[in-house]
Amino acid sequence: MNSVDEMEVAKRVGVTMMSNDKAAQALEIKLLEIRPGFAKMKMVVRRDMLNGLDICHGGMTFSLADTAFAYACNSRNKKTVAMQCTINYVAAAKEGDELTAFAEESSLSGRTGVYDITIVNQHEKTIAHFRGTSYGTSSTVY
Amino acid sequence: MNSVDEMEVAKRVGVTMMSNDKAAQALEIKLLEIRPGFAKMKMVVRRDMLNGLDICHGGMTFSLADTAFAYACNSRNKKTVAMQCTINYVAAAKEGDELTAFAEESSLSGRTGVYDITIVNQHEKTIAHFRGTSYGTSSTVY
Amino acid sequence: MNSVDEMEVAKRVGVTMMSNDKAAQALEIKLLEIRPGFAKMKMVVRRDMLNGLDICHGGMTFSLADTAFAYACNSRNKKTVAMQCTINYVAAAKEGDELTAFAEESSLSGRTGVYDITIVNQHEKTIAHFRGTSYGTSSTVY
Amino acid sequence: MNSVDEMEVAKRVGVTMMSNDKAAQALEIKLLEIRPGFAKMKMVVRRDMLNGLDICHGGMTFSLADTAFAYACNSRNKKTVAMQCTINYVAAAKEGDELTAFAEESSLSGRTGVYDITIVNQHEKTIAHFRGTSYGTSSTVY
Numbered sequence: 001m002n003s004v005d006e007m008e009v010a011k012r013v014g015v016t017m018m019s020n021d022k023a024a025q026a027l028e029i030k031l032l033e034i035r036p037g038f039a040k041m042k043m044v045v046r047r048d049m050l051n052g053l054d055i056c057h058g059g060m061t062f063s064l065a066d067t068a069f070a071y072a073c074n075s076r077n078k079k080t081v082a083m084q085c086t087i088n089y090v091a092a093a094k095e096g097d098e099l100t101a102f103a104e105e106s107s108l109s110g111r112t113g114v115y116d117i118t119i120v121n122q123h124e125k126t127i128a129h130f131r132g133t134s135y136g137t138s139s140t141v142y
Numbered sequence: 143m144n145s146v147d148e149m150e151v152a153k154r155v156g157v158t159m160m161s162n163d164k165a166a167q168a169l170e171i172k173l174l175e176i177r178p179g180f181a182k183m184k185m186v187v188r189r190d191m192l193n194g195l196d197i198c199h200g201g202m203t204f205s206l207a208d209t210a211f212a213y214a215c216n217s218r219n220k221k222t223v224a225m226q227c228t229i230n231y232v233a234a235a236k237e238g239d240e241l242t243a244f245a246e247e248s249s250l251s252g253r254t255g256v257y258d259i260t261i262v263n264q265h266e267k268t269i270a271h272f273r274g275t276s277y278g279t280s281s282t283v284y
Numbered sequence: 285m286n287s288v289d290e291m292e293v294a295k296r297v298g299v300t301m302m303s304n305d306k307a308a309q310a311l312e313i314k315l316l317e318i319r320p321g322f323a324k325m326k327m328v329v330r331r332d333m334l335n336g337l338d339i340c341h342g343g344m345t346f347s348l349a350d351t352a353f354a355y356a357c358n359s360r361n362k363k364t365v366a367m368q369c370t371i372n373y374v375a376a377a378k379e380g381d382e383l384t385a386f387a388e389e390s391s392l393s394g395r396t397g398v399y400d401i402t403i404v405n406q407h408e409k410t411i412a413h414f415r416g417t418s419y420g421t422s423s424t425v426y
Numbered sequence: 427m428n429s430v431d432e433m434e435v436a437k438r439v440g441v442t443m444m445s446n447d448k449a450a451q452a453l454e455i456k457l458l459e460i461r462p463g464f465a466k467m468k469m470v471v472r473r474d475m476l477n478g479l480d481i482c483h484g485g486m487t488f489s490l491a492d493t494a495f496a497y498a499c500n501s502r503n504k505k506t507v508a509m510q511c512t513i514n515y516v517a518a519a520k521e522g523d524e525l526t527a528f529a530e531e532s533s534l535s536g537r538t539g540v541y542d543i544t545i546v547n548q549h550e551k552t553i554a555h556f557r558g559t560s561y562g563t564s565s566t567v568y
Binding site (some may be wrong): 306332341354 | 478
């Protein structure tokens, strides 16, 4: 279980990051929950997020997952960057869909971590599986 | 070498896709070149594409690569979707940077293809390596 | 829950595949459990599986995961092949370690599937995370 | 261009690694060429490398690529490990096929690198595309 202190650190990391995250703000991504190694975020698929097939552009789905990944891997107030990410698209998202990303820490050893992010729509249908490899710097977030 | 007809098909695919690609338009992604199995695109990093560290959000870099991937793999007028993508971030992009994505077909066998997209900045410094796995449907683009 | 028939099909797939899988036999990989969308396998790290650093060669760890992936995605008696796989190494395995791979189906839609394989050692320490993208053919396994 | 000294270092790294690489020896992988950031290797597909479909087991193809990756990323005598690898299978390899892996450094910045390995058969047909993410330690190879 996480201590009260760890939870407070994670929350402060979330508030600090989101206040300055212009891309996440532009996509209207909301941080619903954050704790050590975990983040939950939401994004509604807008018309300007659709591709030429009128489904959600893969880059927009990825952006939601990547944002949740960033917050989860920085949640211990250790500034951490993405080295490599992989995404599998398993179902299409449409205009108006409410996408939720759940980012969980699968491994953390030394400076490097592995995070798994699942994106589901409002019907709990899985839209994409994302996995990120992170690398921790020596800095802090706040 | 590509025939004149193949080149015309690729161009028409590019125009058709871009005219309806609301996400690419919102990111002001420009299609510079398209031919069978290849696409070259450009995007300038705007302020609203930055993350909390004031560098280009990984999702925005990915979106440029993913768009170039989509146009390259649809360039033969066979509607083709992304199944899986992987990206390695190797340098940070900053506000005002002009990013160019080069998407090339590394393999195409049956319905599935492998495409490699490299993103460089205005100084020809590599920003990211992206690889996409595609799956061709039975439809056409136009 | 799986029906008795589905379980029988999965078991027969496992026996059929293993009886002819010369590489898995050479690595002394054992199939411990198979059911629709799932396979559990074991491999002991032999001396001839070590690399120049005297730890288990990444290709050997991958081979165990890839084998479990193959059995899980073929378990419904639909011949299915690997298109793309990704692996994250999170801890080293040593000579004599008993590695167990758990392969689970994360998504299956149409012909394509996503499978997650986790490899742990005898102390339940995670050694690697593997994710495979599969493509189903029109043939059967047996 | 590489200096004579860098070439000598790379060769000595190759000889040192191969002399102790029991897995590569067991698979009869041959190091054909090594220079800074590059390695070329060969493996003949033996009967005990086939899977249940009588084609080369994906883990064996991966093992060849992963070995070439390891030698390329260690070639500057900086002990370097694989963090994450991805492979796309694009054609099947059969018993007796002579597979050659070409490992090239696509990026190296700080401790982390990206390497691309292509595997071709004796007819120069591409069998697989592999990409590895490496992490450099503070040790040397010899």
